[in-house]
Amino acid sequence: MEKYCNNSWTQIVELLNSNVQSGISQNDYETLTMKYGTNKIDLPSGNKLYKHILNSLRQRSVIIYIIIPIILFMFGQFLLGGMAVAMTISNLVLTIRHSIKRDKEIGALERLNSADTIVIRDGIQKVVKSEELVMGDIVKFGKDSVIPADIRIISAEDIKVDEKSITGEAFYKEKFESKIVGIISSLTDMKNILFKGSVIKSGRGVGIVIATGNSTQLGRMLAMLTYASNRKHNFGAMIAKFLEKYLITYFSGIIIVGSYFVYIGQDAEKNYISTALFALGCFPVTIIARLIYKRVIKKFLDDNIEIINFSVFNLIRDVNILFLDKVGAISKKEMVVKKLFFNDTIISTDDPYTKEITFDRIVEISLLCNNAIYNVGGNAGNGELDELAFLNYAAKKKIYKAAIDGKNSKILEIPMDSDKRFSTVVSKFSKRYRANTRGNVDAVLETCTHIMLEGVEKELTDEYKTKIKEIDMNLSIEGLITQGFAYRNFTYEPSRSENIESNMVFVGIMALENPLEENLEIIINRIKDKAIVPILFTEESKLSAITNAKKANIIRNDNQVVAGIELDSLNHQELKDLLCRVRVFCRVNPEIKSKIVSLFIKDGHKVATTGETLGDLPALNLSNVGIGKGKASSIVKKVADVYIQENYLDGFFKIRDFSRIFNKNIDRGFKIYFMTVFSELLVLVGSAIMGQTESLDFWNVIIINGLLFIPLSLVTLLNNGRNISNNELITRSLILSVITMISIYKVDGKEATIIPLIIISFGALLTTLFNSHVSIRRSSQELIMAIIALLLIVISAAGIILMNRIFLRDIILIELVVSIIFLIIFEILAIKWQNSLMR
Structure with a gap:
């Protein structure tokens, strides 16, 4: 899907052998259908009444309950027979009703297969059923249109779309036709793609079909839901x-x-x-x-635990592998800035604040590259934990985001992705412009040619780069999570198309602590006493993960921690052999995470997995017990068996x-x-x-x-x-x-x-x-x-x-x-x- 985002629409149209003005040829329709398939989603057959009845009648208990009134009628006991029939029917009706209710939401999507769609073929605009669409079709859409397939936008006029059924986000998303620069890390980043099942709330446009039927994002999600429903609903x-x-x-x-x-x-x-x-x-x-x-x-529900699949009470008893996200399980849902490195010096955050340009710059960047909201009076906020930590630290030094934002207007933002691992915000101050960057220390260093020392920009030598990396490594060994900060000044307003994130000036490092739970020993022993093996997923560096995992008594040896980058090059057998000893995985992408889960399941283990984002869907779907947590979207909740917003480990044991x-x-x-x-x-x-x-x-x-x-x-x-x-x-x-x-x-x-x-x-x-x-x-x-x-x-x-x-x-x-x-x-x-x- 990323290739459709990162290339211009003209390249996509050419790739799919289509034409913006005339669309595909009707003569090519059959060939394209054979090649790519139809646009019909295979919905679960369970939503048909007769299927539910037949499934119920296969149970031996129901067969016996049917035989009983037959014998009673044969004996002339019509009152008893009638009552027995009534009892059997009531049991069947309630059973079937429960099954129908479970599939009703998915079955309602049948309208997506038969909705009318405006399409251009052979240069003629016509109306067809959405299930007749094929890849390469040119489609027109306007306000209140239900998007019939996954579509790459060709032209967009003030388009806002409701994608709640796909991404789970409640607010409307703006969409445009321009290509997206950089790696796409989530569906929400695909701002030039319209997903099947979403609804246009304003504007109009034209697009080209890039995925149909079961290959669409919605189709893949429904396949997960159906698979999970058929496999897990066994109570x-x-x-x-x-x-x-x-x-x-x-x-x-x-x-x-x-x-x-x-x-x-x-x-x-x-x-x-x-x-x-x-x-x-x-x-x-x-x-x-x-x-x-x-x-x-x-x-x-009284304990803030939402049981989605009642069969979880049957599935959870045999779980012997518990995949956990570090935050919220063994560590608190908070971060604290503990140390800073700038001007060739490491300082503690407890040291008194002295006004100095390099210090001011690193704090300023931490506030500009920050989307969190922090309430100083209530000592609380909403946003990512690291961003809240930066706001909290700055507030303690009497530096406030509102004041910084007032002096620096945001021009554009280049988000972090899995490849470059840092984000950049371009801001305007006075009559000048500045690119402010924060993220992975090594990644930020690679963009830098200079360093700020006591307010002066100096050339960044290889020797000094090595020293900074050593400092970063030592901070990580202490169990701290590090982030690097850099900037670049412009005398003009830079555009997104140019290479903004280059020739930057390195400012310093902020090291954050994600405090471990006070009763950590009790938590880990509770897991192990149940004959369950805890396996952690964490976003921190490998060195920091090793330190914290040892503190938590989850690992004994350093080789029990593996970074995601180490797994990318392993074949299936090598990965399988590695899993026997690994207890902590750091910086693992969703694909590797789901592969790890599937390997444990294939080995006969009963696995429980936690998840919050759309990237966690495959792992939640594959696991024996899927636990949605935190700010999980509606689609994540549907695939999960249970949703626990906070203290999910306690919820798991309850x-x-x-x-x-x-x-x-x-x-x-x-x-x-x-x-x-x-x-x-x-x-x-x-x-x-x-x-x-x-x-x-x-x-x-x-x-x-x-x-x-x-x-x-x-x-x-x-x-x-x-x-x-x-x-x-x-x-x-x-x-x-x-x-x-x-x-x-x-x-x-x-x-x-x-x-x-x-x-x-x-x-x-x-x-x-x-x-x-x-x-x-x-x-x-x-x-x-x-x-x-x-x-x-x-x-x-x-x-x-x-x-x-x-x-x-x-x-x-x-x-x-x-x-x-x-x-x-x-x-x-x-x-x-x-x-x-x-x-």
Whole structure:
């Protein structure tokens, strides 16, 4: 893409064999389509309803939930069958709705493929569908036009464009047709390119198509989003596996036992089988999942953590490689000017200020080449950390940017790029002009022919250059980040086209410190104690990176730090061998960063990566867990799995710790539910053997399985609790079913239906409370849910009693009270026994 920015539009038109006046020939259209492809973006197929339905129907749990109502209808149980169908449909609808919502934003881009576009072909202006565009097409656009492809501007009349969907920037960008001098470091620097999907807000112009379809910037981003979505959104699949594990076992058991009873029995046994199947199918799993989803999202939002992909709780548990940006992880998000080198002397920033021309010049350049905003009174600001440090230091010396800017009007700015590594601002003062430069010391030195010493410009000799480089190296060894400063005076106003950044006068060096966190040892040990290997990316020099990495106890040897320039010449195998020992990468470009991440993943590691800029998109996309941070744009957030604005390392561990608890809670929740279902099945089998016609009925199942487990699941899944083994599940089920069958023995009529409702419900409630460590001494959301569950049991039992006009005899009330007391004692003894084993 850079070649289209750095060359004039006439060269681009010639390169693509087009013509500004006549465009491409219609006869060449087919050839160009075959060569470059169409302009249609392949959107994810997931946004089609039937695809979502088919994907849901492939799950074995859904198949079982479909078979259950079919069998119920075959047995003539139309009410139970209808309720089972309603439950299955509600589960499917919520699942499909969630999937559709995930793809909706991408699917909305379908209009980009079919929008009308004004194009010139064979010298004739015509309107075509945007998907029919090919490279070399000459396109006209005006206000409110949606850009149909990536376009190099040929002519621009006051163009302002909204590129939020591409770059994430909220403000409108001005665009022009001139070529850009220098290396392009980001999309925002491409001011003569219009990206597919952006919108013209003012002005009009003409351009030539330079990329179409999936090759456009938008197409590549959508490919990342689709890949990440398909690969990472696996939480639903994990839940389905939990569910299937129990469903298949229970369903098979019901069919086998039920077939035997049908074979030897009468129609009454079919009623028991129908109730058993209904009990298995009456589980509002997606309703519970939806409620849990909202609660968990809110819980983390309260901690300023935005969960973008809920599957992060499944993905983050196995992470063993954590790629970190140094700033914000092991060092503070601030820089401080510590030392200065000028006039052949190194001074501390604590030294008193003495008015001197060389000192004034270096501070002046640091303020002119500076886009930060600093509030002296509030000791805070907005901008890059190094620029804020320069403003802060100058303010302490009573030198203020506003005063400097007032005397020096900015004429033009030449931004820093990855090649020259310094920036220049040309300013006008009095009737003269000056180019002010700051950046990498070595890079700035290469532009200089003179040096300022005590206000006098002298020739910069090779010996003095060597001395300056030694000073720079020593400051870097101290762990400081250095920047060089230079200037050049002009008697005329220089233009962008001439070589402004040459024959400059070197002024000096400012050395900044990026302070490490006070609790650094705790942070690093916390990472390593989790069996995670921390790997740093940093923008400081290699020498400074070595010093700081040793302070942080991340490395032991100097060869564990590698600079990006050292990696450029390595082949795939050499790079792979190097990664085994390296723990810090400094000054690495986005391409190398994503290659490093991919190599670790190919070796079987589970990787988490942090990112903030568009250049981080490939690494975030490839990693198992992508963490957006800081001022990440909307597109970065979409590719990431989680967004943590500040203290992202703390946020990472909060998510990781919660994920381990959450995973255990899901398993525990399913065990408590299927413990209850198993109890119900045993009661039904016992009732069939005893000839008890009235026991567990339709209303019992609806209340216990369909309603009660909604609040109980919220208690279980959100509160850290004790694991329940399979043996405990079976033991509790046996105890619940035996107590229930003893209580209903020789109880006739509807009176018998109250007993399993109360005993099994209280059994599930007590198991949930005791195993979820819910305290009744302090108010909590879990306690509120438990109270709601208790009220639900009481109200439901009272409703059934009134509806069926049941009068409970004293003996039944006594049995119920004794049963509940027994269950409470059992849970207390079970907890004590479990605690004794843990000791």
